[in-house]
Amino acid sequence: GEDVEQSLFLSVREGDSSVINCTYTDSSSTYLYWYKQEPGAGLQLLTYIFSNMDMKQDQRLTVLLNKKDKHLSLRIADTQTGDSAIYFCAESGSARQLTFGSGTQLTVLP
């Protein structure tokens, strides 16, 4: 079946860049998403990329997609303490619902 994997934890210093990685298995993935979840809150869509693109930039966020290796990354420039949260990678492929990774807990240290 479809599978999405992420590393569980990442710590960075304030002002540094964060890079969160994700791998997926569904070769029919059409869109890939990054969601942010803050404590006690629902998921907030940060950005998405269509599968025929290899990069998308949106202010401090850069998404890179390597479709051959089925690898997706999210880079956050100038990471701030407000960026501390859980980041989920998700893909939509042949099914309507999204398939999510387990999430990466990003901790930003002062």
Place this chain on the structure above:
Amino acid sequence: GAGVSQSPSNKVTEKGKDVELRCDPISGHTALYWYRQRLGQGLEFLIYFQGNSAPDKSGLPSDRFSAERTGESVSTLTIQRTQQEDSAVYLCASSLDGSSHNEQFFGPGTRLTVL
């Protein structure tokens, strides 16, 4: 507000009791999804409604789980004879339609604790 709302925000119940969780999607959104998020894990798909089509129930973990949706509005997720392993956050999402680029807007979730 204009977002997805869910109620209750927290529910504590005893093993064996039935619970009902409610979701109010964004007005005009024809697609509605239920997901379950266990502690420290990602979201598991449960069920998907699209307009008047038959729902996709392929993610429901057992026949104790069921969901209904009235037209293109409110949905309720019912868990019968709750078990401790049902403890999780139940998230509802809606999207404008069920097309492949389906930006899903999530509610804040219902945290269910089964004692």
